[in-house]
Amino acid sequence: MASFLEALAKQRVWHWLEESKGYTVDGEVNIGTGRIDLLAESPSGEIIGVELKRASEFGLDRDVYAQTHRYIDSGALDQLYFAAPDADKLGTNPESDPVDQMSIRAISYRLAAGVDEGWYTPSEVITHIRDAISADFLAYSLEHRTVEDLIRQLLDRSPEDNEPISLDEAAQGLRRTRLPEELGVIHVPIEKNGSKSDFSSLLTPGDGPTPSIIRDAEPVYAGDDTTGQISPTEEPWVRHHIWTHFGGIPEAHIPNDLDSDTPTRPIDILAFEGDIDPTAAVETPESNTVIGVEAKGESSFRGSRKTEQLEQFLATETLSKLYLAVPTTLSERAVAFLEQHELDTVGVITVDDTGGVDIAREARYQTPKYDGYLENHHERKVGYGDLEFPWLEPVSNLYLTEEEAERVEHPDPVAYAKPIIESADLDASAGSWLDIDDWTGSDRTEDEFTKERVRYYLLRGEKAGPYLLDSDVDQDEIMGGYTRLALEWFEDTSEPGLKLNFGGGSWVGGYLWFTGESIQKLLTVLLNITDLNGATIRGQGKVIDLATFPIRGDSEHLRLQGRFGEEDLLELDIRSLVDEGEDDEILEMDLGTGRKLA
Known part of the structure; x- marks a missing residue:
C-alpha cells in the first residue's frame, strides 16, 4: 500500500471520530509506552487509542503484537482500536487472530534451557502456563498442532546459546505473541480500483464511505496516568x-x-x-x-x-x-x-x-x-507516487534533476563510463602504493556545509559502535557484519567537497572529508585499483576509538558530528583485494583505527 493511503486512512478516521462520534482527537500522542497514532476523548471522558496499520501486518510483524500490549499496559487508555483499510481481514472474532509463531518458538527454547538448568520441570512449565494463559490461546491451531502441543514438543530441545527464562517472564512473553483480546478493530474503506469520482470523494472530508467498527473494543484498565495530552498547538x-x-x-x-x-x-x-x-x-x-x-x-x-x-x-x-x-x-x-x-x-x-x-x-x-x-526509471505522477490509476493522464512534463537528465541523455552506462575510466590512467607502476597528501586541513567542520548529493552503500566489514546492542559483542569490541557507507557531496566551499561516512548516526564508525584535488585522486585510485596495491588518502574527520571511548562516562564531545568537539586529520587506507579477495571482493578500506570498515 502506498504510504499516503495509510496517512489518508488516518485522516479519515480522525474526521469520523470528530464528526460522527463527537470525540476530541489528536495525533501522534505520547502515552508513556509509545506514541500512538490517534488519541480520542469521548464526550463522557473515556480515552480511546487508535493505531493505524495494514491488517496484513498483524500476522507478519512481531513488533505489532508487543506494541498493542504496551499500549494496553500504559494505563492511559480505556479502550484500544486498530484501524486499517483492509481490517475486514481480521474478522469479528479475536480467537481467529494470527499468532506470532516464531516468538512462541523462541520462548519455548528458552524454557527448554531452563529445564536443562534445573530451574523447573516440564510439568511445572505447563501448569504455570495453563494458569497464566487463556485456554483458547493454548488451543489455537498451528497447522496440525496446538500452541500447547508446540511448547511441549520444544521443551525437549535446547539449542545452544539459549538463556533460561523465568516462568512469569515466559507467560508474559507468550501473551504478547497474539493481539490482546480487548483490542477493537475499525475498518477504513479505501477503494483503489474505483472511478476518478470515487477516489476524489476519499480525498474530500465527509464524502465517500465512512469507517465502521467491525469488532468492539473491550474495556482495559485505565489508571491515573495523564501522559497522553491533546496538544492543539502541535x-x-x-x-x-x-x-x-x-x-x-x-x-x-x-x-x-x-x-x-x-x-x-x-x-x-x-x-x-x-x-x-x-x-x-x-x-x-x-x-x-x-x-x-x-x-x-x-x-x-x-x-x-x-x-x-x-x-x-x-x-x-x-x-x-x-x-x-x-x-x-x-x-x-x-x-x-x-x-x-x-x-x-x-x-x-x-x-x-x-x-x-x-x-x-x-x-x-x-x-x-x-x-x-x-x-x-518509471514515470510517477506528482502526489500519487507509485499508485497508478487508469484515470490519471500520462505525465506531460517530467521533472528531472541534473543527474537524472544526464542518465536519460546517456542510457548506456558502459558507453558513458568508458571515456571516464580511460582518462583516469595513473601511469603508475604495477603493484605500487600511492600516498596522497594534498589535504592540509580546514578550520571549518563538515556540519557547516550543505550536502547537495548523498548516496548510500552497504559494505561487508567491521565497525565500532559502543552503544549498539549485540548480545554476542561487548561494548568495547568491534562489531562484525555490515557497515553503511554514505557518500555526501557538498559545494558551498571554495572547492567541491566529499565526505565518506562509515557507519551512520552519532556513535557508529567514523567519517572523513576533503575537497579539491584529493577527490579526483580518490576517483583515479578506485578506477585503477586492479593495477595498484593500494593508496593512503588524508582528510579530516572523526572516528570512534574503542580503546579510549568512555562508555560509562561523558562522551558528548565525541559525537560524530563536526559541531561536537574537534575534527582530526585522518588517513583512509584503500587496499586492493583483486588478487586475494574472495568471490567478488575488489578492495577494503580502513579508517583511522587499523580495523577494517569495508
Missing part, C-alpha cells in the same frame, strides 16, 4: 485541520530537487482546486490548481529545516500555491520568518485550538511546470 493537530479544510492527499509525493538516491520528498498536504490530476494544473492552469501545505507546530517550528523544505518545494515547480501552516500562536512569527528569508510567494495558514482555519497571508499563484518525476 504539528499533527495543524496538519489534520488543514486536511479537513482543503482535503487532498496527505503525505503526498513530490520530486526531490536534490541529486539523491531518494527521488521524492513528502509534503504534508497536496490539495486540488478543480481536477485531482496534477496534469490538469499544468495543461489548463486557468481552471485547475495544485496547493501544497507544509505544517509546523510549536515544537517543530524551531530550526532551519523549514527554510530548506520550502525552498526545495518551490524549486520543483510542481505547485500553483505553497503555504506554511502553523498554530494561531505562531502566526506573526511565521509571517516574519517568510519575510526574513524572502520567501515572497509562500502564504501562511493558521489553525486555532478549535480546529478553525484562517489564511493569515495569501500565497502568490505560480503556474506549475511539472506534473511527474522519475523513480527507478
Whole structure:
C-alpha cells in the first residue's frame, strides 16, 4: 500500500471520530509506552487509542503484537482500536487472530534451557502456563498442532546459546505473541480500483464511505496516568485541520530537487482546486490548481529545516500555491520568518485550538511546470507516487534533476563510463602504493556545509559502535557484519567537497572529508585499483576509538558530528583485494583505527 493511503486512512478516521462520534482527537500522542497514532476523548471522558496499520501486518510483524500490549499496559487508555483499510481481514472474532509463531518458538527454547538448568520441570512449565494463559490461546491451531502441543514438543530441545527464562517472564512473553483480546478493530474503506469520482470523494472530508467498527473494543484498565495530552498547538493537530479544510492527499509525493538516491520528498498536504490530476494544473492552469501545505507546530517550528523544505518545494515547480501552516500562536512569527528569508510567494495558514482555519497571508499563484518525476526509471505522477490509476493522464512534463537528465541523455552506462575510466590512467607502476597528501586541513567542520548529493552503500566489514546492542559483542569490541557507507557531496566551499561516512548516526564508525584535488585522486585510485596495491588518502574527520571511548562516562564531545568537539586529520587506507579477495571482493578500506570498515 502506498504510504499516503495509510496517512489518508488516518485522516479519515480522525474526521469520523470528530464528526460522527463527537470525540476530541489528536495525533501522534505520547502515552508513556509509545506514541500512538490517534488519541480520542469521548464526550463522557473515556480515552480511546487508535493505531493505524495494514491488517496484513498483524500476522507478519512481531513488533505489532508487543506494541498493542504496551499500549494496553500504559494505563492511559480505556479502550484500544486498530484501524486499517483492509481490517475486514481480521474478522469479528479475536480467537481467529494470527499468532506470532516464531516468538512462541523462541520462548519455548528458552524454557527448554531452563529445564536443562534445573530451574523447573516440564510439568511445572505447563501448569504455570495453563494458569497464566487463556485456554483458547493454548488451543489455537498451528497447522496440525496446538500452541500447547508446540511448547511441549520444544521443551525437549535446547539449542545452544539459549538463556533460561523465568516462568512469569515466559507467560508474559507468550501473551504478547497474539493481539490482546480487548483490542477493537475499525475498518477504513479505501477503494483503489474505483472511478476518478470515487477516489476524489476519499480525498474530500465527509464524502465517500465512512469507517465502521467491525469488532468492539473491550474495556482495559485505565489508571491515573495523564501522559497522553491533546496538544492543539502541535504539528499533527495543524496538519489534520488543514486536511479537513482543503482535503487532498496527505503525505503526498513530490520530486526531490536534490541529486539523491531518494527521488521524492513528502509534503504534508497536496490539495486540488478543480481536477485531482496534477496534469490538469499544468495543461489548463486557468481552471485547475495544485496547493501544497507544509505544517509546523510549536515544537517543530524551531530550526532551519523549514527554510530548506520550502525552498526545495518551490524549486520543483510542481505547485500553483505553497503555504506554511502553523498554530494561531505562531502566526506573526511565521509571517516574519517568510519575510526574513524572502520567501515572497509562500502564504501562511493558521489553525486555532478549535480546529478553525484562517489564511493569515495569501500565497502568490505560480503556474506549475511539472506534473511527474522519475523513480527507478518509471514515470510517477506528482502526489500519487507509485499508485497508478487508469484515470490519471500520462505525465506531460517530467521533472528531472541534473543527474537524472544526464542518465536519460546517456542510457548506456558502459558507453558513458568508458571515456571516464580511460582518462583516469595513473601511469603508475604495477603493484605500487600511492600516498596522497594534498589535504592540509580546514578550520571549518563538515556540519557547516550543505550536502547537495548523498548516496548510500552497504559494505561487508567491521565497525565500532559502543552503544549498539549485540548480545554476542561487548561494548568495547568491534562489531562484525555490515557497515553503511554514505557518500555526501557538498559545494558551498571554495572547492567541491566529499565526505565518506562509515557507519551512520552519532556513535557508529567514523567519517572523513576533503575537497579539491584529493577527490579526483580518490576517483583515479578506485578506477585503477586492479593495477595498484593500494593508496593512503588524508582528510579530516572523526572516528570512534574503542580503546579510549568512555562508555560509562561523558562522551558528548565525541559525537560524530563536526559541531561536537574537534575534527582530526585522518588517513583512509584503500587496499586492493583483486588478487586475494574472495568471490567478488575488489578492495577494503580502513579508517583511522587499523580495523577494517569495508
